[in-house]
Structures are given as structure tokens and as C-alpha cells.
Amino acid sequence: MRFGLVCEGATDFITVANFLSKALSDRGVSADFIDLQPGLDKTSEMNCGWSNALLWLKNNNLKQRQVSILGRGLFSGRLASKKCDAIIISLDSDCAADEGFLNFCKKHAEEIPEGLSHIDTVKRAIVNFSELSLEGAKAEKHVICAALHNSESWCVGVLPDDPERQVEQIPIEETNALLLAALSALPNAVLVDEGRRIKDRALRNDFCQANLGKIDHLIRRSGSFNQMLDDAREIAVA
Amino acid sequence: MITEIEIERFKSIRALKLELGRVNIFIGGNGSGKSNFLEAIGIISAALSRGLSDSDFRRKGVRITPPALMKSAFKYQDLPRTFTLKAKASCDVQYTCTLSSSEIDTALSFSHENFQQSGEKLFARSTNGATAMGSRLKRGMDKYRGIWDQTRSIFDYPEEASEEIEKISKYAIYSPQTEFLRGRRVGSVDTPPIGLHGEGLPSAVRTFLHDLPVPNRTRKKGDRSDPEVTLVNRAAHLPFAPGWASSFQVGKLSELTTSSDMELANEDMVYFVDSFMHAKRNKLSVYDSSEGTLFLLFAAMLIAHKQSPKIFAMDNVDSALNPRLTRLLLDEIIYSTEAKSKYSLNRGPEQVFLTSHNPTSLDAFDIFDDATRIFVVSRSEDGETMIERLQPPSGMSPSEWHEVSQGRRLSEMWIDGEIEGALGNDI
Numbered sequence: 001m002r003f004g005l006v007c008e009g010a011t012d013f014i015t016v017a018n019f020l021s022k023a024l025s026d027r028g029v030s031a032d033f034i035d036l037q038p039g040l041d042k043t044s045e046m047n048c049g050w051s052n053a054l055l056w057l058k059n060n061n062l063k064q065r066q067v068s069i070l071g072r073g074l075f076s077g078r079l080a081s082k083k084c085d086a087i088i089i090s091l092d093s094d095c096a097a098d099e100g101f102l103n104f105c106k107k108h109a110e111e112i113p114e115g116l117s118h119i120d121t122v123k124r125a126i127v128n129f130s131e132l133s134l135e136g137a138k139a140e141k142h143v144i145c146a147a148l149h150n151s152e153s154w155c156v157g158v159l160p161d162d163p164e165r166q167v168e169q170i171p172i173e174e175t176n177a178l179l180l181a182a183l184s185a186l187p188n189a190v191l192v193d194e195g196r197r198i199k200d201r202a203l204r205n206d207f208c209q210a211n212l213g214k215i216d217h218l219i220r221r222s223g224s225f226n227q228m229l230d231d232a233r234e235i236a237v238a
Numbered sequence: 239m240i241t242e243i244e245i246e247r248f249k250s251i252r253a254l255k256l257e258l259g260r261v262n263i264f265i266g267g268n269g270s271g272k273s274n275f276l277e278a279i280g281i282i283s284a285a286l287s288r289g290l291s292d293s294d295f296r297r298k299g300v301r302i303t304p305p306a307l308m309k310s311a312f313k314y315q316d317l318p319r320t321f322t323l324k325a326k327a328s329c330d331v332q333y334t335c336t337l338s339s340s341e342i343d344t345a346l347s348f349s350h351e352n353f354q355q356s357g358e359k360l361f362a363r364s365t366n367g368a369t370a371m372g373s374r375l376k377r378g379m380d381k382y383r384g385i386w387d388q389t390r391s392i393f394d395y396p397e398e399a400s401e402e403i404e405k406i407s408k409y410a411i412y413s414p415q416t417e418f419l420r421g422r423r424v425g426s427v428d429t430p431p432i433g434l435h436g437e438g439l440p441s442a443v444r445t446f447l448h449d450l451p452v453p454n455r456t457r458k459k460g461d462r463s464d465p466e467v468t469l470v471n472r473a474a475h476l477p478f479a480p481g482w483a484s485s486f487q488v489g490k491l492s493e494l495t496t497s498s499d500m501e502l503a504n505e506d507m508v509y510f511v512d513s514f515m516h517a518k519r520n521k522l523s524v525y526d527s528s529e530g531t532l533f534l535l536f537a538a539m540l541i542a543h544k545q546s547p548k549i550f551a552m553d554n555v556d557s558a559l560n561p562r563l564t565r566l567l568l569d570e571i572i573y574s575t576e577a578k579s580k581y582s583l584n585r586g587p588e589q590v591f592l593t594s595h596n597p598t599s600l601d602a603f604d605i606f607d608d609a610t611r612i613f614v615v616s617r618s619e620d621g622e623t624m625i626e627r628l629q630p631p632s633g634m635s636p637s638e639w640h641e642v643s644q645g646r647r648l649s650e651m652w653i654d655g656e657i658e659g660a661l662g663n664d665i
Contacts, residue, residue, distance in 0.1 A: 038654035060644075068642045072631040074656060075605075079614055079626055081658035 001029055001236045003143075004036040004069055004084035006056060008049025008092060011204045012151040016090055016228075018208035019154060022215045023229050029236040036060075036069065036082060050095040050122075051104060054129045057089065058108060062131040062140070070141055086141040086235045089126050090228065092150035094172065096121040105129075119224070122146040141235055145228040152198065154225050155179050157218035158211040167222045183207055239589045240279065240406065240549065244324035247310040247317050248281075249274040249303075250623040257627075259611035260575040263555075263568075263592040263599060264625070265652070266615030267662020271623030272593040275615070276411050276551045277301065279591065281346075282325050283409035285335050289383035290346040297428040299411030299551070305346045309339040312620060320349050327406060329398040330356045335384075347381040355399045361385045371395065405588065408547035410434055412540060414557060419532040420525045421500040421507055431545040432536065439524065439532075442539045443508050444488040446474075449544055451585070465581040469574055473542035476534040479566055483510040483522075483531060497525040508535070529558040537567055541574045541587060548588040556596035561649075564594070568602035572610055579609075597649035605629055605648070606636050612648075616659030628657060 003020075007013050017033035024031045037056050044052060060069075069087060073080030095101055096118035105112050109128040112121055123146050127134055130142065137144050147153060153167040156178045167175070176198060183189055183197045186207060192200045218225055244255040250271040264272040280298035281290075288294050292302045309321045319340040326332045336350040352362040361370040363385050368375040370389040379388060386403060410429045417423040418436035427438035431445060453464045477486055488506050500507070500523070510527050512520045524532055537555075540546050555571075556564040571590055578586030592599070603610045605628055612628040628648075630639045643651070652660050 035655075038656075064642065064644055072634060072642075074630070074639070074643055074651065075658075076629045076631045077626055078624075079628055079658045080631070082656050 001031045001086070002084045003031055003033045003232065004082065004087045005033050006036050006053050006087065006089045007151070008053055008090075008095075009199070010035075010039075010201045011199050012049070012090065012092070014201060014204045015151040015154055015208060016088065018205070018212065019158075019215060019218060019225070020088075020229060020232060022212045023219060023225075024233060024236065026215065027229075027233055029233055031232070031236065033088075034082065034084065036084075036087065048095065048098065050091050050098070050101070053089070053091060054104070054108065054125060057126070057129040066140070086143065086232070088143040088145065088228065088232060089130060090143075090145040090147060090151070091122050091126060093118040093122045093146040093224075094149040096125075101125070119146045119148055138231060138235055143228060143231040143235065145224060145231070147224045149175065152176060152179050154218055154222055155182070155204075155207060155211075157221045157225065158214040159217075161221075163217065163220060165221065167218075168224070179207075186210070239328045240325050241328065242324075242326040243275075243279060243282075245275075245278050245322070247321040248278050248323065249308065249310060250617070250621065251275065251278065252310050252312065252315075252622040254623070254625060256613065256625055258589070259607075260579060260588070260609045261572050261590050261592070261603075262611050262613060263594055263603065264613045264615050265594055265600070265657075265660050267617075267659070268595075270615040270617055270659075270662065271625075272615045273301075273411075273553060274623060275625065276553060276591055276593065278323055279325070279409060279551065280411055281337070282323050282333065282335065283406055285323075285337075285348070285351070285384045286333060286386050286403050287384070287407035288387050289380070290337065290348070291382060292345070297410065299413060299434045299553075305339045305343045306341045308337070308346060310622075312622065322350075325406065327402050329402050331399050331402050333403075333406075345382055348384070351385050353386065353399075353403075355396060360395060360399060361389060361393075405548045409549045409551070410547060411551040411553055412536075413553040414533055414536045416529055416532070416558070419529075419536060420527075421523070422525070424501045429547070431543040432539050436532070436536050439536065439539070440488050440506050440508050442543060443486065443535070444506070445545070446539060446543050447488070465577050466583050466585055469577045469583060469586050470542045472570060473538040473574065476538045476541075476567065476570060477510070477531050479534060479563055480528055480531050482512055482514060482528070484513045485511045486535065487511075491521055491523055495519065495521060496523055500525050530560065530563055533558045534563065534567065537571075541571060542585055544585055546585075546587065549590075550587060551591035551593075553593050554595065555592040556594045556599055559596070561596060561598040564596040565598040565601050568592075568599050572602055576609070597652040600648035600652055603648065606639075614657060614659045616662075624659075626659075 005013055013035045021031050068074050069082050069084050073083035105125045112124045126144050132142055148168045149172050153175050156175050157167040159182055183203050188206055192203055197203055240258055242257050245251045246253050266272055277300045280300035284294040284298050310317055320336050320338050322336045324334040332354045334352045337346045338349045339346055350364050353360045368379045368385055371393045412434050415435040425433055425437035427433040432438055432442040451466045451470055453467050488508055491509055508524045509521045512522050574586045603612050613625050614628055615625050618624050651657055655661055
């Protein structure tokens with residue numbers, strides 16, 4: 001089973017690909033993941049990750065995704081690198097707190113009513129930009145996910161902590177501090193400036209690989225990860 | 239034209255068979271094995287030219303690798319001490335050679351050779367001896383020289399087969415270098431009309447300009463086009479594409495306008511007339527000309543000079559060229575092979591092999607056209623070179639592909655990582 005992933009950046013991709021792959025594997029589903037979005041240049045990297053992801057969805061509309069990614073692909077044989085069995089769209093729900101998020105959605109897709117929770121706001125944005133509905137997404141082989149707060153929370157989910165404390169209950173500042181401390185304890189941390197460790201791809205991959213054995217902690221502690229896992233598994237076994 | 243190449247155990251290529259087109263471009267990561275493929279054809283060419291000595295390989299642009307390193311050497315694989323190269327070509331000819339490559343040899347030697355046309359063996363050799371045109375060859379054959387070179391003057395080989403061998407035997411891998419094009423270094427020209435790195439550029443340009451085709455007056459009235467003239471004119475205009483030069487010539491320039499850094503500063507040299515400079519001092523020698531212009535002039539000679547090989551390779555065809563000029567050069571190469579084939583011209587390349595790291599080179603290709611082929615070169619987990627042709631999905635029409643690709647160019651897809659392996663292995 002091959003999943004194509006649309007997310008906010010490289011470290012999010014690494015986190016989802018590692019953890020979801022392990023969780024699915026433990027449930028009898030062999031999965032690999034590819035990043036559907038092209039790598040960004042330095043100029044675009046300065047933009048919010050969520051805007052790049054949403055614009056990618058808009059520029060690769062449902063019909064195109066159905067043919068070029070979920071269908072026959074663009075090239076034959078081994079060279080069809082973007083050909084997948086399903087697509088996972090994962091955004092951090094904390095982006096709903098960004099000042100420009102609602103305006104951006106209104107400008108490029110549809111207006112989203114104010115007053116919704118961060119998770120519902122982000123999910124609504126995803127379905128609007130991807131021409132899907134929340135109810136019909138799985139039938140179109142799409143998994144829609146809004147992590148609360150962000151994928152860093154999922155990383156913290158595998159760390160030793162109070163097993164009853166949901167990662168969503170950990171304040172964002174504490175999340176970042178916990179993750180930074182864990183990353184800094186890795187052997188290769190000396191190769192990366194402290195200020196860049198949270199977003200360093202190689203370090204994030206080292207962290208995920210080192211903690212795959214604790215994936216059950218995350219499953220126990222994160223509702224958003226569980227939801228993504230259930231949806232992905234449902235599509236895989238369908 | 240070479241229609242198919244099959245390789246076993248050559249350098250990073252464990253086993254590979256490729257059907258080829260008129261223009262073939264190889265893309266992929268650094269060290270993926272693109273040049274190894276070009277060299278495999280170079281060795282076939284050398285075997286059908288003279289033989290397997292270092293000088294034979296050097297003349298083809300094949301690196302002088304120690305024989306023991308020519309054969310594949312992968313971890314945990316115990317492979318024979320030989321490698322095999324096979325080429326099928328037009329006129330239903332087929333050549334296979336197996337070369338011995340062990341640690342104790344100082345040079346490669348022939349183990350087996352076999353050349354057939356339409357299934358009929360024309361010459362061959364094995365441990366049991368050698369044959370040519372049905373006759374057993376009595377005298378001992380030189381194991382470093384090809385049977386073809388040792389028997390071509392003795393036997394009356396079929397004309398068509400001989401012509402195909404002649405074309406393949408002229409193949410070489412060109413890799414222009416600024417030092418030679420600028421005249422800072424000089425070297426011998428083993429591959430007329432121009433050396434593999436640009437040696438002998440003045441002589442190539444002089445003979446090119448001296449031997450321009452005359453328009454064919456016998457064509458029907460009103461038809462002023464002459465495909466050979468068009469091909470030559472288009473190629474000759476390549477060096478003007480950067481936009482600053484209006485003509486090129488060969489001759490002596492005054493000492494005041496020639497760099498003392500040139501190896502042969504007081505001899506005939508190629509110079510350009512700069513469109514923007516004052517008429518009294520608007521002649522620029524190759525030394526002072528832009529690198530891209532020199533590369534385009536080099537390519538023009540290869541494309542349109544009467545003496546150019548009919549089958550050749552250009553390693554890094556995009557050297558020194560910006561994206562627009564890379565695309566332009568590829569357009570011109572494809573045009574010239576098409577014209578050569580369509581009008582049976584005496585000039586122009588029949589078949590070209592290219593490598594490129596510039597994405598816009600792909601924009602000159604139609605992946606639905608069997609005559610022009612893109613090959614993606616990558617390494618397997620075991621390090622073996624894999625080469626796969628970039629094609630649309632089976633059964634997809636050009637209009638469907640256009641819709642699915644959203645009108646994006648192949649160059650964009652390469653950059654965006656949508657062509658597996660084209661960006662090299664991810665770290």
C-alpha cells in the first residue's frame with residue numbers, strides 16, 4: 001500500500017511516514033509513503049507550510065489527483081513516482097490560530113465560518129481546497145487529518161510521560177521544549193545548531209526511528225493520530 | 239543505427255537491455271552509470287574499429303580504466319572474469335563480443351566475437367578458433383584486435399553490413415572542454431573533424447565554411463528549400479543564439495586583440511564578430527568569447543560538418559549553456575537527425591546519445607515519439623545501474639496525457655521529483 005502525503009513540510013512528512021508506517025505495520029498493513037509536494041525553494045520556505053499545502057491541493061484538483069496520482073500515473077513502470085493507492089492530507093490545527101488563515105481560505109477557496117474549533121476549521125479548509133467532503137473523502141481514497149496541535153505533538157507522544165496525559169493537553173511551549181530536549185540527546189544533534197534542531201530533517205528521522213518501538217504510547221495518547229490511523233487502515237483493507 | 243544494446247557485467251551495469259531511438263538522452267543522479275552506458279557503446283565501437291588497446295579507447299572517449307575494473311564487481315556476487323556487450327543495428331546486423339578482464343591482464347582481450355546479418359554468421363571467434371565468411375581462419379588472430387579489422391581487407395563482406403560497421407566504428411564520446419575551445423591547450427584530432435574535447439576547432443570551422451552545401455537547383459520550380467542547406471544553416475546559426483555574435487570566421491587576428499595566454503596565439507584561430515562593439519575592434523578571438531558560444535560552435539561542427547561521425551555521444555550536452563540554450567541545442571540535434579533520416583542526407587547525425595543534468599533538455603522530447611527517447615538512470619539498492627525509458631502509461635493518448643500533466647513541462651516534473659530516480663537517490 002502506497003500513501004501519498006500532503007503536509008506542511010519535510011519534518012511533518014518524516015513524522016507521519018515513520019509513525020504511521022509502523023502503526024499500520026503492527027496492524028498487518030504494509031505501507032510506504034511519498035511526499036506529493038515538490039521541494040520548496042528558500043523563498044517559498046519562508047511562507048507558512050499550510051499555505052503551500054492548501055495551494056498544492058488547489059493546483060492539483062480532484063480530477064487530476066484521481067488520474068495522475070490515484071490512477072494510471074504520468075509515466076509507465078517504475079518511473080511513475082507519484083502513483084499512489086491513497087492520499088493523506090495532514091495539516092496542523094494550530095494554523096487556524098494564524099491571523100491570515102481565514103482570509104487566505106476565503107480568498108483562494110471558500111469562506112469558513114468563525115467560531116469553529118481549530119480542528120474543524122482546518123478540516124473544513126482541507127475539504128474546500130481539495131474538492132472533497134468530510135463524509136466522502138475516504139470513498140475518494142483521501143484521508144483528512146488535522147493534528148492537534150501539530151506533528152511535533154505526535155513526537156512528544158512517544159516520549160516517557162504520564163500515560164494518561166493526552167498530547168493535545170500539553171501546551172505548545174512545553175511540547176517544543178520536550179521535543180528539543182529529546183532531539184538534543186541524539187548522537188547527531190551536535191551536527192545541528194540548537195535553534196534548528198526541531199525542523200532538521202535528518203535529526204527528526206533519527207528521532208522517529210529511535211522511538212518506533214514506543215508507537216503504542218502515541219496511539220494511546222493522541223486522538224488525532226488515532227483517527228488518521230483508523231482512516232488509513234480502513235482504506236487499506238477496503 | 240544501433241537499435242538495441244545488451245550489456246552483461248560491465249562496470250556498474252550487471253545486466254541490461256535497451257531498445258534505442260535516433261536521439262537518446264540519459265538523465266539521473268551523479269554516479270548513477272550514465273557515462274558507463276556511453277562507454278559500453280564506445281567499447282563496441284573500438285572492437286569494430288581496431289581493437290582494445292588504451293589508444294583505441296582513448297580515441298573513443300572511453301576512460302582508460304584498468305581491465306580488472308571494467309567487469310562488474312558487486313558485493314557478495316561472484317561473477318565471471320568476462321563481460322559481454324551486444325549491439326543490434328540497422329540492416330538486421332548483430333554484433334556480440336565477450337571480453338576477458340582479469341586482475342592479471344594489462345589489457346582487455348577478446349574471448350568471443352560474433353557478427354551476424356539476418357542470422358547468417360559473417361565472422362566470429364571463440365576458444366575453438368576464428369571464422370570469416372564461412373572460412374576457418376588459419377593464422378593466429380591477435381587477441382587484442384577485432385576480427386573485423388584483421389579480415390576486412392581479405393574478405394568480401396556484404397556492403398550493407400560493412401556500412402553499418404563503418405558507422406558504429408566511428409562512434410566517439412565527445413566532451414568539450416573550455417581549455418581546448420579557447421585555444422589555451424592544443425591536442426591531436428583523432429576523431430575528425432574535431433577532437434573529443436574541442437581540439438582542432440579552427441581547422442574544423444575552416445573546412446566547414448569551405449565546404450558549405452550548394453542549394454540543389456534541380457528541385458521543382460518554386461521550391462527553394464534544400465534540406466541539407468537548411469540543416470547546415472540552422473546549425474551554423476547556433477553560435478549566434480546567445481545574441482552577441484553576428485558571424486564567425488577563421489583567420490589571424492592582430493597581436494593587440496589576441497591574448498598571449500593562448501597556446502598558438504600567432505596562428506589561425508576562430509574569431510567572432512561582436513554585434514555591439516565598434517566596427518574597428520569588434521573581432522573577438524575564441525579566448526575572449528563566451529563559453530556557451532564556443533560550446534554551441536562545437537556542437538554545430540558535430541551536427542553539420544561533412545566529416546562528422548554519423549553516430550556519436552555528447553556527455554553533458556548542456557555544459558556551459560543556460561536553460562534556454564540547452565533546449566535550443568536539443569531542438570537542433572533532434573531536428574538534424576530527423577532531417578537526415580527523412581531526406582537521406584549525407585550530412586547530419588543518424589543517431590545521438592546524450593547525457594544531461596539540465597532539466598530543460600527534456601522539453602525538446604516528445605515521450606510519445608519512439609525516435610526520441612529519454613532514459614532515466616539510477617542505482618538499485620545493490621548498486622546496480624538500472625535504466626528505464628520514460629514513457630506515458632500504456633494506452634494513454636497524447637491528449638489524455640496533456641490533461642493529466644496539466645500542461646506542465648517535463649523539465650518541471652524533473653525538478654519537482656515526479657520522475658523517479660531523475661534527481662538521484664534521496665539521502
